[in-house]
Amino acid sequence: MSVTAAKGFTAAGIAAGIKENGNPDLALVVNDGPRRAAAGVFTSNRVKAAPVLWSEQVLKGGQVSAVVLNSGGANACTGPKGFQDTHATAEKVAEVLGRGAIEVAVCSTGLIGVLLPMDKLLPGVETAAAQLSEHGGEKAAIAIKTTDTVHKTSVVTKDGWTVGGMAKGAGMLAPGLATMLVVLTTDAALESDVLDKALRAATRTTFDRIDSDGCMSTNDTVLLLASGAAEVTPEYEEFAEAVRQVCDDLGQQLIRDAEGASKDIKVEVVNAASEDDAVEVGRSIARNNLLKCAIHGEDPNWGRVLSAIGTTKAAFEPDQLNVAINGVWVCKNGGVGEDREKVDMRYREVHIVADLAAGSETATIWTNDLTADYVHENSAYSS
């Protein structure tokens, strides 16, 4: 399953010793062709990790033969040495596989500002290469975990072709709670421009609308590799939808595994004047710490929803706003609506609808509650 569900791919996941606790920390995904078209989207953070700077260059060529991913260190803010290390990693993969380094994408995740232990990473590449297998997708997904409690994979199989993928992290492409790394593979025969179009369309409404804690990573990367091994070229719309489904599924898995979270919050903005307005309002609600605490306390505190909407530039009139929490319209026309006691907050999923009464556009942002566990996990991360 995972990245090896599609034909033409092998993968491996091993413990190279990058993580001090001995857990798996190095993954390799190889495209055995016959094609090797690829596309990628990266963090919009201006402080980009060395592997992001490298992989952006790789993707400009539209071809990826292999992806090497490590957990246990982000290789971000590591200066020229960090970039040299990324380059050396790609060269090592190229050497072992007999490919060109400029077709080897590199992804890293872990603590910022620490150089990778290259004396462990480079031998690890050899070990991983020796274990490459058509059944290695699961192990690869396990090797990229950091604070993830479970590994995340997804597959959509269509008529003769497949899209599969793995993800780590809990956040969004930009911003992200922690680094989010995603590798998607398909055996469909498609060129890189088609992959790029489908991937950007898919991430825009999936990973880009997951906003666990409003923090943007230096390392977020989503790659889509196409081997062409199925010898099928699907219609664009059908392929794009399959990519979107896999991204959506992996995104939901990220939200459900977000650090310290006890609630998954779906913020649905409706009747906005534009999609941009809907996204701006959804993000503002999703990033409101006071609201996220209230949801944690199972308190349907719609006042905090309204105060978050009020900070945006979106088109709306304050006295026309409506808010529903778990199906109960607790705020009508900017004031008190149905009895808040009717709101059942016992379940993990919480559904907030913000009606701007200003148009017909909509957008959904997913976030999590803010919990003491989140604080604990993130105040002890580097110690």
Next chain:
Amino acid sequence: MSVTAAKGFTAAGIAAGIKENGNPDLALVVNDGPRRAAAGVFTSNRVKAAPVLWSEQVLKGGQVSAVVLNSGGANACTGPKGFQDTHATAEKVAEVLGRGAIEVAVCSTGLIGVLLPMDKLLPGVETAAAQLSEHGGEKAAIAIKTTDTVHKTSVVTKDGWTVGGMAKGAGMLAPGLATMLVVLTTDAALESDVLDKALRAATRTTFDRIDSDGCMSTNDTVLLLASGAAEVTPEYEEFAEAVRQVCDDLGQQLIRDAEGASKDIKVEVVNAASEDDAVEVGRSIARNNLLKCAIHGEDPNWGRVLSAIGTTKAAFEPDQLNVAINGVWVCKNGGVGEDREKVDMRYREVHIVADLAAGSETATIWTNDLTADYVHENSAYSS
């Protein structure tokens, strides 16, 4: 002291029964003249509480005879009835004091979306008026507390004139952690346009740069009332500096009493290309939940500072950024700097310097750490 330190002012603070726990909840500040010039600044949230909408109208006249403030309810998102209640409160104060209602400012703080118990508030106005005293400043400051653990007052006395004030809340004008209400008084003889200029200049670099949790209130209000009773008209610069000092002092008291906080974090951005850049970067750092958790854990996690800087549009080059935490330059030229083990994080105040190496402008934003106590306090607020 407090709002009654300046001559020409009386105040009172009483328990009107708005709060169910019987704590003081109604304050009255009266300007007995001979002048009654005033200025005000209000939340920039587009969802404004009824008392903000009312008081904005009052301040357009440039004259304030009295301010009535209640805790125990924000009167926000309460529709036309909420506005009628604010109006009725001003009318009651006007009636009791024999002034015009259009010169009575109203401030409210507490839960959003709940109507005020007018059957308790209006009699409370009479009780408060009966207790007005030149020594009532302290009691007024106590009556406006919500989650504040201490009341906040400040006074600057100059040659023959005084500026004093009281504040509640823990946040900033826009945004604010909870509602921030501030009343400043002076016995200097000044017109409302001068007061307005001095107040806006002062709040821009004090309350506006306190960002406890990035959340903007619907009720934030800062008022400055001048009685002229000292019969002195100070130079503008001297007066403006006195107002700035009182605002700065009250702002620091707000930060030190922020909900659940264990650290006060001074984020100083230096060598920015513009002051706007410095403020944008400072705010981005101050709002980064991951960094705020790290500081709580006494972890000098400069990578989270860089990733916060990277989300801004400010002018900088990633490989020229420098970051100091408590005097140790842990990040130099975008990479690892001095040994992070040298950073002493034991004390309550934490000083982060972000050097953008892009110009000569600077700005300082104050914030707090993110703690489990913050989560607890804000997940149980309305229950």
